[in-house]
Amino acid sequence: MRRRANPAGWPTPRTGPLTPTGHPLPSSTPGYRFDAHLEGRWEETPSARPHHNPGQAALHHVLALARPVTGAYPLTDVLAAQAHLNTVLGTAHDLADTPVRLLWADVRLTVSEPDRAAATALQRRQYDEALHAQAQRQRLQAARELHEQLVTTPTLALAYWLTQHPDSAKDSIHTLEELTRQITAYAPDNAWVQVAHVLQSFVHDLAADQRENLVRSLAQIVLRYDQPDLAQQLQHTAAGLATTNGQRPAPRAP
DSSP: OOOOBOTTSSBOOOEEEOOOSEEEEEOSSTTOEEEEEEEEEEEEOOOSSOOSOHHHHHHHHHHHHHHHHHTTSOTTOHHHHHHHHHHHTSSOEEOTTSSEEEEEEEEEEEOOHHHHHHHHHHHHHHHHHHHHHHHHHHHHHHHHHHHHHHHHOHHHHHHHHHHHOTTOOHHHHHHHHHHHHHHHHHOTTSHHHHHHHHHHHHHTTOOHHHHHHHHHHHHHHHHHTTOHHHHHHHHHHHHTOOOBTTBOOOOOOO
């Protein structure tokens, strides 16, 4: 049926309500949606090319505005999502590129009790998992820091060992104390222990005369740093040097 034209020559604009049936809208809770019940009205705007189905265009417009709004809220925050959405839809405005005006719209969001309970349980589980992950990260960081301190501070290593083994025998504790005393006396930061290992590896296959020459060279270096007593000790050591750490040098290849 043809529409009657108004005196200005345009057909009488159509108007009508939004489809009131329920429409699911997304939430930020994975797998759960709001149930949306819409009310509102639309009308055509003058156009040489009127829309074939202005009611559906208005409904599509409302749903397109609603999805990003409700998708930012968890299912348990239904009232806040509803207030935000009705704020966005609260003023009349024309649809872009469509000869239709949304006069007003109101949305009522609902959530079933089973879905609300399931969403609440999911949020609680996610919260507990986040706390557990944070606690694991803290324990791992503490373990790393403890490891760094134990490998660089022998006295701390002993203290930690004692806290973990309070019932150990006294002789074992005495042995650890003596070992710690020797390490800290010669190398508080462990660096010179490593140097000693390098020197030990270097002199292992040297002949006795080569070892003696090495020690005398060290004595000359020490003397340059104004340490005559230490240099004298090295000279005495070099004079009778035939073995290193009680081990005879390995035979040299012919």
